[in-house]
Amino acid sequence: MNNTDIRSLYGLKYNPFLPDLPPEALFAIPGTEHFWSRVQTMAAQGGFALITGDPGLGKSKTLQQIAHRLEQVPDLTVGVMQRPQSSLGDFYRELGELFNVGLSPANRYGGFKALRSKWQTHCQSTLLRPVLLIDEAQQVSVDCLTELRLLQSHHFDSQSLLFTILCGDTRLPERFRSADLLPLGSRIGPRLVLVPLSPEQLQDYLRFALDQAGNAQLMTDELICTLSAHAANNLRVINQMAAELLAAAAEQNLTRIDESLFFQLLSPTGSPSRRKHLPR
Numbered sequence: 001m002n003n004t005d006i007r008s009l010y011g012l013k014y015n016p017f018l019p020d021l022p023p024e025a026l027f028a029i030p031g032t033e034h035f036w037s038r039v040q041t042m043a044a045q046g047g048f049a050l051i052t053g054d055p056g057l058g059k060s061k062t063l064q065q066i067a068h069r070l071e072q073v074p075d076l077t078v079g080v081m082q083r084p085q086s087s088l089g090d091f092y093r094e095l096g097e098l099f100n101v102g103l104s105p106a107n108r109y110g111g112f113k114a115l116r117s118k119w120q121t122h123c124q125s126t127l128l129r130p131v132l133l134i135d136e137a138q139q140v141s142v143d144c145l146t147e148l149r150l151l152q153s154h155h156f157d158s159q160s161l162l163f164t165i166l167c168g169d170t171r172l173p174e175r176f177r178s179a180d181l182l183p184l185g186s187r188i189g190p191r192l193v194l195v196p197l198s199p200e201q202l203q204d205y206l207r208f209a210l211d212q213a214g215n216a217q218l219m220t221d222e223l224i225c226t227l228s229a230h231a232a233n234n235l236r237v238i239n240q241m242a243a244e245l246l247a248a249a250a251e252q253n254l255t256r257i258d259e260s261l262f263f264q265l266l267s268p269t270g271s272p273s274r275r276k277h278l279p280r
Contacts, residue, residue, distance in 0.1 A: 006250045016213035017243035021061075023068035025212040027205050029058050029194060029235075032065070038190035039066060039165070043076065046129040046152065046160025048187050051167040053194030056236030060135050062194070063167045067133055077122055077130040085139040088147060095151075099130060115151060119161035129163040138168035142180045149184045196233030203228045205235065206242065218246075220258040227262065241266055 003015050014021065035051075042049055053059050070078045079098030086094060092111050096103035101118050103111035122130050132148075134140060152162035166172065166188075176185025197205070206224045210216050219227075223245075231238035241262075248265055249257045 001247065001250045006246060009250050009253075010215050010218055010246075012218075013212075013214045015243070015246065016209035017239045017246060023064060025209075026061050026065045026068075027058075027208050028065070029062060029197070030201060031192060031194075032062055035190055035192040036066060036069065039070075042163050042189060043070065043073070043128050043131060046123075046163045047189050048184065049163070049165045049190040049192075050173070050188045051165065051192045051194070052170055052172055054170060054196070056234040057194040057196065058235045059167050059169075059194055061235075062192070063133055063135055063165065066165065070131055073128070075126040076128050079130065079132050081132065081134045084134055084136050085141075086144065088141070088143045091140075091144040091147070095132075098132070112151060116154070116161055119152070120154070123161060129160065132162055132164045133167070134164065135167045137166035138172045138175065140166075142175075142178075145181060145184055149187065197235065198233065199225070199228040199231075202231055202233070202235070202238055206238070218257060220256065222259045223257055223262055226259055230266070 001009075003018070006012070006015060014025070016025070035049075039049060051059050051062060067078060067080060070076060077099065079095070081094060081098070083090065083094060089105050089108075092103055092108060093105065095101075095115060096111065099115060099118055101111070101114045103114060119130050122128070148164065152160050152164065154161050173185075175181050176188070203224050206219065206227065207216065210218050219242075227238055227241055227245075231241065244265060245257055245261055249261060252261075254261065
């Protein structure tokens with residue numbers, strides 16, 4: 001059964017357990033609202049902010065939520081980098097495309113001046129800094145990170161022409177302790193460190209997700225508690241299990257999903273093909 005059939009069967013606006021959620025349906029992880037208030041301030045000041053955490057804790061979705069909010073700010077330019085692993089030349093090319101600046105690969109100094117000039121004009125006309133968002137930032141090379149620091153620093157480092165949010169796994173803050181990247185690490189302002197969610201927080205997440213999707217009663221309370229207890233405190237794990245349960249329930253034409261389906265599909269005593277989905 002395809003995703004359209006599943007949504008139709010259960011009256012869902014979208015599948016709440018798949019990655020392609022509308023921005024307004026994203027769950028606000030505890031701690032992110034305070035970080036967002038700091039981000040709003042930094043958009044006027046410039047500099048660097050950092051989001052880190054282990055895989056599956058919601059870093060990319062948090063950055064997506066922030067991007068959506070920033071895009072609602074009038075006159076604010078927001079660029080989202082798509083290829084963080086680029087070489088320095090490609091890094092410049094992508095910055096040029098993101099901020100509408102024509103750059104010549106053969107003239108990097110010209111590109112340096114052109115980008116800074118564009119950012120200065122934006123700062124003067126809007127009193128806001130352009131914003132650059134980089135997901136999977138642990139993949140960005142030392143050369144690119146160093147160039148980015150120098151690009152946005154102005155007037156003997158007394159002003160910043162850009163506000164950059166770096167988002168990555170726990171390797172990223174470790175990199176900033178190295179001699180080459182310590183100058184950038186020391187300039188990072190707001191930091192959001194995502195931690196594993198408690199079973200109670202995961203229950204809140206599931207109830208929020210189902211309510212936003214249009215069917216708050218799709219799962220029984222007992223199943224919500226069971227899923228939250230078996231998800232290894234990880235949002236990605238709970239979404240994968242819930243998505244599998246939803247697909248199986250649709251195949252069996254169940255009107256509501258309860259614990260019996262969980263034990264049938266995901267119990268440790270089930271088949272080997274099902275056991276692989278359980279956290280170890």
